[in-house]
Amino acid sequence: MKPVVYAALLTVLLGACAQQPTKEAAVIEDRAQPAAPTVAKDGIETRGIAPAAPDARALDGTLRMPPKNAAGALGQRTVYFDYDSAAIREEYRGVVEAHAGFLKTNANAKVILQGHTDERGSREYNLALGQRRADSVRQAMSVLGVPEARMESVSFGEEKPAVEGQGETAWQKNRRAEIVYEGE
Amino acid sequence: MKTPLRHTLALFLFALTFSVPAWSAMTIEIIGGAAKRIPLAIVPFAPADKLDDPAEIVSADLARSGLFQLIETRDVSPLPREPQDIRFPQWRAKGADAIVIGQVLPLGGNRYEVRFRLYDVVRGQQLAGFSYTTTPQGLRAVAHKISDVIHEKLTGEPGAYSGRIAYVLKSAGRYELQVADVDGHNAFTVARSSEAIISPAWSPDGSRLAYVSFEDKKPVVYVQNLVDGTRRALARFKGSNSAPAWSPDGKRLAVVLSKDATSQIYLIPAAGGEPQRFTRGGALDTEPAFSPDGKWLYFTSDRGGSPQIYRAPIDGGGAPQRVTFEGGYNVSPTLSPDGRTLAYIHRREGRFLVAVMDLATGQTQVLTDTDHDESPSFAPNGRTLLYATLLGGRGLLATVSVDGRVRQRLSQSGDLREPAWAPVAN
Numbered sequence: 001m002k003p004v005v006y007a008a009l010l011t012v013l014l015g016a017c018a019q020q021p022t023k024e025a026a027v028i029e030d031r032a033q034p035a036a037p038t039v040a041k042d043g044i045e046t047r048g049i050a051p052a053a054p055d056a057r058a059l060d061g062t063l064r065m066p067p068k069n070a071a072g073a074l075g076q077r078t079v080y081f082d083y084d085s086a087a088i089r090e091e092y093r094g095v096v097e098a099h100a101g102f103l104k105t106n107a108n109a110k111v112i113l114q115g116h117t118d119e120r121g122s123r124e125y126n127l128a129l130g131q132r133r134a135d136s137v138r139q140a141m142s143v144l145g146v147p148e149a150r151m152e153s154v155s156f157g158e159e160k161p162a163v164e165g166q167g168e169t170a171w172q173k174n175r176r177a178e179i180v181y182e183g184e
Numbered sequence: 185m186k187t188p189l190r191h192t193l194a195l196f197l198f199a200l201t202f203s204v205p206a207w208s209a210m211t212i213e214i215i216g217g218a219a220k221r222i223p224l225a226i227v228p229f230a231p232a233d234k235l236d237d238p239a240e241i242v243s244a245d246l247a248r249s250g251l252f253q254l255i256e257t258r259d260v261s262p263l264p265r266e267p268q269d270i271r272f273p274q275w276r277a278k279g280a281d282a283i284v285i286g287q288v289l290p291l292g293g294n295r296y297e298v299r300f301r302l303y304d305v306v307r308g309q310q311l312a313g314f315s316y317t318t319t320p321q322g323l324r325a326v327a328h329k330i331s332d333v334i335h336e337k338l339t340g341e342p343g344a345y346s347g348r349i350a351y352v353l354k355s356a357g358r359y360e361l362q363v364a365d366v367d368g369h370n371a372f373t374v375a376r377s378s379e380a381i382i383s384p385a386w387s388p389d390g391s392r393l394a395y396v397s398f399e400d401k402k403p404v405v406y407v408q409n410l411v412d413g414t415r416r417a418l419a420r421f422k423g424s425n426s427a428p429a430w431s432p433d434g435k436r437l438a439v440v441l442s443k444d445a446t447s448q449i450y451l452i453p454a455a456g457g458e459p460q461r462f463t464r465g466g467a468l469d470t471e472p473a474f475s476p477d478g479k480w481l482y483f484t485s486d487r488g489g490s491p492q493i494y495r496a497p498i499d500g501g502g503a504p505q506r507v508t509f510e511g512g513y514n515v516s517p518t519l520s521p522d523g524r525t526l527a528y529i530h531r532r533e534g535r536f537l538v539a540v541m542d543l544a545t546g547q548t549q550v551l552t553d554t555d556h557d558e559s560p561s562f563a564p565n566g567r568t569l570l571y572a573t574l575l576g577g578r579g580l581l582a583t584v585s586v587d588g589r590v591r592q593r594l595s596q597s598g599d600l601r602e603p604a605w606a607p608v609a610n
Contacts, residue, residue: 120536122559125491127470131423132446135442153442156398
């Protein structure tokens with residue numbers, strides 16, 4: 001029982017950290033640095049988490065995010081898309097269903113769906129395309145029963161490529177939506 | 185014709201409290217030029233006190249335009265300073281159609297008077313003559329004003345040397361929103377972030393910049409006051425917030441929000457407040473741009489199956505009308521100051537090019553031959569477009585005259601992108 005309580009406390013503390021109020025400042029520099037060290041992976045900056053965090057349980061015993069080493073579809077966080085398309089390909093249905101299932105059984109978990117595009121064309125049009133990809137995953141999860149209040153879909157457009165460089169090999173890795181849990 | 189004008193631009197500290205001086209040099213290269221250039225002699229003003237010579241700044245401005253052929257003056261002695269010193273036959277023999285003379289006179293107390301006169305060499309008549317009082321810091325601005333006067337007198341069209349531009353410099357994984365003179369001098373950083381900054385948009389009076397910052401791990405629209413450096417989030421709603429555009433009266437902005445449906449356009453008071461939804465439907469709508477008369481909002485939408493430019497009346501709620509028809513990708517609309525010309529990005533055979541459309545006739549023209557052009561914006565005189573492009577994988581800024589003849593490239597170490605020409609010269 002005791003480890004569970006510790007873990008729960010840790011979860012609460014991490015949650016508090018994540019919601020630090022940010023000050024308005026003329027120069028962004030001061031506020032762009034996250035409190036925790038950042039780890040660049042696949043072009044996405046993810047906030048560093050204490051080793052115990054992935055298995056942290058809320059007081060009711062639910063998880064805030066899937067364990068880092070989750071097996072199968074729940075271990076996958078990325079959905080890839082065809083050019084100029086926001087349709088979820090058949091091969092990624094299982095990923096979306098696994099995370100929807102996790103969100104339904106873990107009522108404290110919240111998810112941010114981040115849409116991305118390749119670098120071709122207008123940055124703002126790409127931002128809107130990335131938004132549609134994120135929205136597409138959000139809507140699929142909504143249909144599967146995940147409450148809208150626990151999801152936010154946002155877009156990075158072409159600003160955070162998973163792979164740098166030009167050509168279809170790089171581009172297809174960049175047309176994607178990433179599933180990120182709040183607190184990660 | 186290719187005339188590289190390598191110009192390492194020194195920077196001086198800009199005494200503005202909010203500014204961070206940007207210590208880097210911009211290189212300007214000119215490509216092309218008018219078929220017939222106006223031969224012009226600009227005599228050194230030779231200022232005292234080791235001041236920059238305004239004649240050199242004027243020469244660089246006018247050479248860059250591609251419209252003038254500068255006549256060598258160094259072999260003339262003595263150089264004329266006053267009107268009575270000009271020997272017109274001598275300058276006619278050198279092929280000059282016009283001559284500029286001037287001087288910088290110390291007034292004491294760190295103030296100077298800059299005088300200049302423009303003469304028609306053929307007729308021996310004065311075309312313009314002005315006097316400006318300034319400080320050493322204001323000397324470049326005075327020189328750009330002189331360039332504007334000369335340009336207008338000799339071409340019949342207003343110049344655009346006095347303005348400012350905003351752009352984003354990406355260097356070493358950091359993003360800096362910078363504001364600089366049109367010639368790249370006086371660059372200073374107004375915002376710096378480890379996350380992307382895109383879509384800077386000038387308020388009509390040039391005192392504020394709206395932009396999109398990803399510092400909160402999602403796109404949020406900020407408005408920053410360039411006078412005191414303060415800023416606030418104008419749109420930070422659930423989902424994405426982007427693509428700010430100012431109304432011509434500066435009282436409201438169009439923004440793109442995804443809070444209710446995927447990427448729709450909203451109008452929001454410049455002072456902040458509740459956004460009012462402008463577009464509806466399942467398609468994505470983005471990149472709003474007001475017409476200068478404030479009656480229309482142009483925007484990009486894929487409601488017809490491919491991204492095209494549409495326009496809808498701001499008031500009255502009329503149905504959007506499609507504006508572009510050629511090709512399967514036309515985005516990033518922007519209107520000339522007189523409202524007659526639409527500039528946008530047109531995709532042809534996989535290349536993204538700057539194009540213009542005469543709105544009265546619907547006639548279109550592609551102006552560039554590069555591959556990755558983005559973010560066009562007009563100079564205040566409507567004669568030149570500033571845009572971003574890629575060369576050898578590196579981002580740089582470029583300008584093109586609206587007839588496509590004269591082009592310039594502005595580059596420096598790091599990636600330049602997201603340019604916006606300030607709507608007023610101040």
